[in-house]
Amino acid sequence: MHYHWNWRIFWEQSPDGAGTYLHTLFVGLGWTLALALLAWALALALGVMVGVLRTTPLKWLERAGYAYVELFRNIPLLVQMFLWYFVMPELVPKGLGDWIKQMPPPWGSFVPAVLCLGTFTSARVAEQVRAGINSLPRGQRMAGTALGLTLPQTYRYVLLPMAFRIIVPPLGSEFLNIIKNSAVALTINVVELTARARAMQEYSFQVFEAFTAATVIYLLVNLVVVLLMRYLERKVAVPGYMGQGGAAASGH
């Protein structure tokens, strides 16, 4: 086996002219984090709304929430990326479609990637929110009604504050997932961390150094998120409720 190791490659100039290979990788990490954080904000907003819909007593709202979740759960993320990037601009009114297609380079693929990752993850967040609300004793909802609260008030003051605290641990693993899933955006030309490791491999032929660096960076990000989540979990834990809120155990 004759693989030529060269760890100093990271301090050599990368052909994109921006700096060393190491610098390129860290810029990629920046894009990964920006993509993950923006998509996460979208996923939380949509996911909470849909999750609440799925627990309302109104049948048709519950149905609509169910359809939303199944739609985003049953299509591979890669295919959803293609739908947002290639198909969506063709299906919206022509003026808007042309405007989307003419967005300058990083944004033309970054914006669809955020929308895709955000909606994809929102379906998973919705499932966690639903599981969290359903894990509360029925009496809490009834108590809200008995106190004369309207349905929205019951959610706002009774159910959601409790549910949020219960589902912090599973939401933490969804956040780890969104960071990993952001790598799929490289298929629509977002040059995030994995794409940059791949580009480094193509320019420098140092395959294993490039991928090792990307792996280590992902592991470190993972570690930081896990530590932050552990702190947050301890802060918000409801005594007696730990570890009951999560939905299905499979997934990525």
Add this chain to the structure above:
Amino acid sequence: MFGSFDFDVIERSWRYLFFDGMAFTLRLTLFAMVGGIVFGTLLAMMRLSSVKPLAWIAGVYVNTLRSIPLVLVIFWFYFLVPYIGAWVLRSDTPIRVGAFASSLLTFVMFEACYYCEIMRAGIQSIPRGQVWAGYALGLNYWQSMGHVVLPQAFRNMLPVLLTQTIVLFQDVSLVYVLSITDFVGAASKVAERDGRLVEMYSFVAVVYFVACLLLSQSVRRLQARIAIVR
């Protein structure tokens, strides 16, 4: 909106899409499921082992692969497998490995980490007393695992294992990054050739949606049945 939709392109290419593309996807999914569950169960047994180094190695392996993106893992193995092949066969040059073998190995190694966590939960759901009862009857570790613990763990975890397999079925689409002709790869080749991206990708989405919805509904039904029997 769908006025200019060209259904003809699907009619022209469906044989290629299903007999070449989907066949590859299904084959890879099934083989990777079997391999992943076998390797994942072994990893779970290692993680729960009282031999500390074994538990540690399995833990590091599973946690590392679970914290990096699948796309990166696919790239890793794509370049690593020829070197592993050379090492196994004691060859001086990297071995050329086919697309199917290479991606199969990738998915077995990767999905095993997720199956491992499921099986670990399954094994832990069996009361310790049953293992002790097995030892008291004179069974050794492999016998009590094989005849007492694992059959029950499989049964308890069957719905979750199948749900994970649906995730795997969707994940297989990512071999697209290696330009392999799976279902998505086949569709994208036709789409680029005929300039029919909208039609092809919408069609692919519909096929996946229907397939995964049917599969997850049957898993749910199975789960209900198992729950009643228990």
